[in-house]
Amino acid sequence: MIDLYTWTTPNGRKASIMLEEIGLPYTVHPIDISKDEQFAPAFLKIAPNNRIPAIVDNDNGMALMESGAILIYLADKTGKLLAKSGEDRYKAIEWTMWQMGGLGPMLGQVHHFVKYNPGKSAYAEERFSKEALRLYKVLNTQLEGKDFICGDYSIADIACWPWVSRFEWQAVDLNQFPNVKRWYTTIAARPAVQKGYKVPKDMGPIPMPA
């Protein structure tokens, strides 16, 4: 049994979608980051960086933070959504790291400056919006001729998808990125994604592009 500490954000949804996809039983512990619950001493023992998501695997007592590490761990634990060895494994990890180091942090800055603080810094809005479009273009190119980022559905898709699901916050028109739009809508229809998206609570349906 896994304990999942999470909230209604892209990083949190990576973990809940993964748990739904692999079918491991889990208990949800909502950590409301708008109420600073991520700074509670009990949560800090599990996630020393005071950010969600985090898990505890009660089979071995291990606590883990950082969504990329959580995805790799759960994939290895179950033998699902990540090849055990070889090029397929490292390509899926490569694109998961691309999300962790690029797509997520850059889109996070777009959310901060463009959605929540418009007008505070024209420079930051322009810089991060431009970078967001560059990253969408990279993803669109990677998806050319492929159903999923690395061919087969993998942790790389689960890492990237929840960030793309905020395309409206980013003022990104998915019609400019047809491969991303196809990939996004295909994944949105998966029952595990529909379910994981609503953890720890239902915030409404998955946004769909026009």
Ligand SMILES: N[C@@H](CCC(=O)N[C@@H](CS)C(=O)NCC(=O)O)C(=O)O
């Ligand atoms: N690199 C971390 C980032 C986690 C992260 O930034 N989580 C956000 C929610 S998406 C959070 O907990 N924010 C709380 C805060 O900023 O205090 C991961 O991928 O797990």
